[in-house]
Amino acid sequence: xxxxxxxxxxxxxxxxxxxxxxxxxxxxxxxxxxxxxxxxxxxxxxxxxxxxxxxxxxxxxxxxxxxxxxxxxxxxxxxxxxxxxxxxxxxxxxxxxxxxxxxxxxxxxxxxxxxxxxxxxxxxxxxxxxxxxxxxxxxxxxxxxxxxxxxxxxxxxxxxxxxxxxxxxxxxxxxxxxxxxxxxxxxxxxxxxxxxxxxxxxxxxxxxxxxxxxxxxxxxxxxxxxxxxxxxxxxxxxxxxxxxxxxxxxxxxxxxxxxxxxxxxxxxxxxxxxxxxxxxxxxxxxxxxxxxxxxxxxxxxxxxxxxxxxxxxxxxxxxxxxxxxxxxxxxxxxxxxxxxxxxxxxxxxxxxxxxxxxxxxxxxxxxxxxxxxxxxxxxxxxxxxxxxxxxxxxxxxxxxxxxxxxxxxxxxxxxxxxxxx
Amino acid sequence: xxxxxxxxxxxxxxxxxxxxxxxxxxxxxxxxxxxxxxxxxxxxxxxxxxxxxxxxxxxxxxxxxxxxxxxxxxxxxxxxxxxxxxxxxxxxxxxxxxxxxxxxxxxxxxxxxxxxxxxxxxxxxxxxxxxxxxxxxxxxxxxxxxxxxxxxxxxxxxxxxxxxxxxxxxxxxxxxxxxxxxxxxxxxxxxxxxxxxxxxxxxxxxxxxxxxxxxxxxxxxxxxxxxxxxxxxxxxxxxxxxxxxxxxxxxxxxxxxxxxxxxxxxxxxxxxxxxxxxxxxxxxxxxxxxxxxxxxxxxxxxxxxxxxxxxxxxxxxxxxxxxxxxxxxxxxxxxxxxxxxxxxxxxxxxxxxxxxxxxxxxxxxxxxxxxxxxxxxxxxxxxxxxxxxxxxxxxxxxxxxxxxxxxxxxxxxxxxxxxxx
Numbered sequence: 001x002x003x004x005x006x007x008x009x010x011x012x013x014x015x016x017x018x019x020x021x022x023x024x025x026x027x028x029x030x031x032x033x034x035x036x037x038x039x040x041x042x043x044x045x046x047x048x049x050x051x052x053x054x055x056x057x058x059x060x061x062x063x064x065x066x067x068x069x070x071x072x073x074x075x076x077x078x079x080x081x082x083x084x085x086x087x088x089x090x091x092x093x094x095x096x097x098x099x100x101x102x103x104x105x106x107x108x109x110x111x112x113x114x115x116x117x118x119x120x121x122x123x124x125x126x127x128x129x130x131x132x133x134x135x136x137x138x139x140x141x142x143x144x145x146x147x148x149x150x151x152x153x154x155x156x157x158x159x160x161x162x163x164x165x166x167x168x169x170x171x172x173x174x175x176x177x178x179x180x181x182x183x184x185x186x187x188x189x190x191x192x193x194x195x196x197x198x199x200x201x202x203x204x205x206x207x208x209x210x211x212x213x214x215x216x217x218x219x220x221x222x223x224x225x226x227x228x229x230x231x232x233x234x235x236x237x238x239x240x241x242x243x244x245x246x247x248x249x250x251x252x253x254x255x256x257x258x259x260x261x262x263x264x265x266x267x268x269x270x271x272x273x274x275x276x277x278x279x280x281x282x283x284x285x286x287x288x289x290x291x292x293x294x295x296x297x298x299x300x301x302x303x304x305x306x307x308x309x310x311x312x313x314x315x316x317x318x319x320x321x322x323x324x325x326x327x328x329x330x331x332x333x334x335x336x337x338x339x340x341x342x343x344x345x346x347x348x349x350x351x352x353x354x355x356x357x358x359x360x361x362x363x364x365x366x367x368x369x370x371x372x373x374x375x376x377x378x379x380x381x382x383x384x385x386x387x388x389x390x391x392x393x394x395x396x397x398x399x400x401x402x403x404x405x406x407x408x409x410x411x412x413x414x415x416x417x418x419x420x421x
Numbered sequence: 422x423x424x425x426x427x428x429x430x431x432x433x434x435x436x437x438x439x440x441x442x443x444x445x446x447x448x449x450x451x452x453x454x455x456x457x458x459x460x461x462x463x464x465x466x467x468x469x470x471x472x473x474x475x476x477x478x479x480x481x482x483x484x485x486x487x488x489x490x491x492x493x494x495x496x497x498x499x500x501x502x503x504x505x506x507x508x509x510x511x512x513x514x515x516x517x518x519x520x521x522x523x524x525x526x527x528x529x530x531x532x533x534x535x536x537x538x539x540x541x542x543x544x545x546x547x548x549x550x551x552x553x554x555x556x557x558x559x560x561x562x563x564x565x566x567x568x569x570x571x572x573x574x575x576x577x578x579x580x581x582x583x584x585x586x587x588x589x590x591x592x593x594x595x596x597x598x599x600x601x602x603x604x605x606x607x608x609x610x611x612x613x614x615x616x617x618x619x620x621x622x623x624x625x626x627x628x629x630x631x632x633x634x635x636x637x638x639x640x641x642x643x644x645x646x647x648x649x650x651x652x653x654x655x656x657x658x659x660x661x662x663x664x665x666x667x668x669x670x671x672x673x674x675x676x677x678x679x680x681x682x683x684x685x686x687x688x689x690x691x692x693x694x695x696x697x698x699x700x701x702x703x704x705x706x707x708x709x710x711x712x713x714x715x716x717x718x719x720x721x722x723x724x725x726x727x728x729x730x731x732x733x734x735x736x737x738x739x740x741x742x743x744x745x746x747x748x749x750x751x752x753x754x755x756x757x758x759x760x761x762x763x764x765x766x767x768x769x770x771x772x773x774x775x776x777x778x779x780x781x782x783x784x785x786x787x788x789x790x791x792x793x794x795x796x797x798x799x800x801x802x803x804x805x806x807x808x809x810x811x812x813x814x815x816x817x818x819x820x821x822x823x824x825x826x827x828x829x830x831x832x833x834x835x836x837x838x839x840x841x842x
Contacts, residue, residue: 367832369834378841409819411787420802
């Protein structure tokens, strides 16, 4: 199947099947969906040898294609990673079910009682790159929220994702849920992505997971709503009232725990009054940890630093590099983040609660941290069990997107023959 | 100003000014926004003679153009209507402020505390037709939620809306809030609508208020998110266990209280077992109330009915007309509503709670009523003070859209130097 019309036909069928599965799922009990997830988790473990084998085929092809080491690492599955995947699906199986939750209820003088109740969103499309575990995470989260999902993984992980999807399918079968509840696009053809982006009326929201170019493509071309973040240009501001020990600990963790994730800090702003004290200590520790510091002119006196260029501000390194600037105070820090940030996650280190409050109120980031590492920007760390992605848009979902964020709601209104006067 | 490039320039400036006002508003206290609304309400009343005068100019032009009586009625303002407008703005001024509300908060074992806090959405665009009071309602609701708003009213109400907008501006000035917080597009040119629909990055969401052709145009052309409903194809299902008295009262109110609003019932489904009892009584009462009934073959025995054509199912009459069909039971009723409904508001009349629960669970309407009139589908009746519109989409806002639905949120995370392991 390579002709574009064939792909179109195939995707239309996948879309129709997903819609009809979504309708069935919206009436399926929480217990059945939990049961499907538990069986899926068990099956992932039982078929681990088969998953590893499929993964080896993917890895061999990827090496042949000359994929970078970081990409190969993302692609690789071993027993430890399969166990983590299984545990993730199990955690989602045991989460409180969002569907049917009463979000609010109230009476009106007219005699009606109003309940606002969570409902599934419908059909979710997930477009991702090399990580095969997204197949399990996204499939499980969507099912938890009563949604049908169409999964379009990267061509590199095609074989691994196939077996993982089969495990999810086994769960659906065991719980007597429609197989089309979790569909994997069964082709490596890129045309399938374009099809998904224009399936209005069939897909309710698309979640792209991957590098900036994939996300940018989806945001540019999608005709359905998108939950995504393009970049995590994460700032940490060391306020004049920063506690030196917390500053050191949080900045080091925010930058160096893992440099390649979207919650990793990329720019350090230091109040000019503490450059020579707390600031100096933090910069030294970063340099000692092997972080390249690209600093403004006033900080060049710190040995071992590099001069920052204009394009270092607002840059997502995803690497052991950090831009550092001294600022005249809170207002200047806020102005810098507004100008260069990506509304993902930003952080203030201070003992001054009023400063923290203003930083939180005046910045429009999805997540604002106070004396806490920006690497906490993660659905599991937020207690959501897992996340399908992190959104920086302001519509519907924001921050880590878990099962609850994959729901909509409706109003159930009851009366005893109430009429409007 | 008629050249399209001039309109483009003007709208770009309005958009930029709105964005910068939105930033200022996001930091303005609830008290200042309440104060602005109170002064605006007072000013509306003080300048009522001027409003009536401007409205007379609009009315004269509308009569000249030969507008229909219903349109003229929507356009007309007198002291009673201005008082209602003032009271609406005052009610919004006194509503609990949504901005900054903590929607949820929890602790994590890692030592972080997470708060989910309401924030303004940003810039709202409102595109409406002849009702000049939308200027006041929409302006006030947006300001309540800390949003800047761009109002593009119909050309018929141009003069009336102008004075009303001036009254809102007086409120902004009194509270020292940016004038660009509430901007009215100062031209009758239609090109301004097209500009608004493509102002991505400047307008966060567009709310169209008006007839089906306006809403369809906006939904088709908009490149920014839209809160809207195209039609209110409202169904009432009389279940076998319907209470006869409630059935009569609710159906009559749902159909006849006002036939031209989106919550007016358009189709009656009757369980076949009660056609000759409760059903007959309800149909007779509707006929006596002057409602034309377009019925299926099995109901033609009821005197005074008309035969329904296929296009009567799923039709929004907005008039004293109703389609009526007998169905074999709850499943058939649900299937009919799924096929022909518009996911706006649907209703079941029954004393059987299990049937009501299934009707509510299996239908995906924004509002599902049980033993209550569908004419309650309204923000004020829901206790939201007012509404900027009713949405049938599933993303972000659903049902009546009040101030709370015009907000987004962010996560404020605090720790005591917490780092991620």
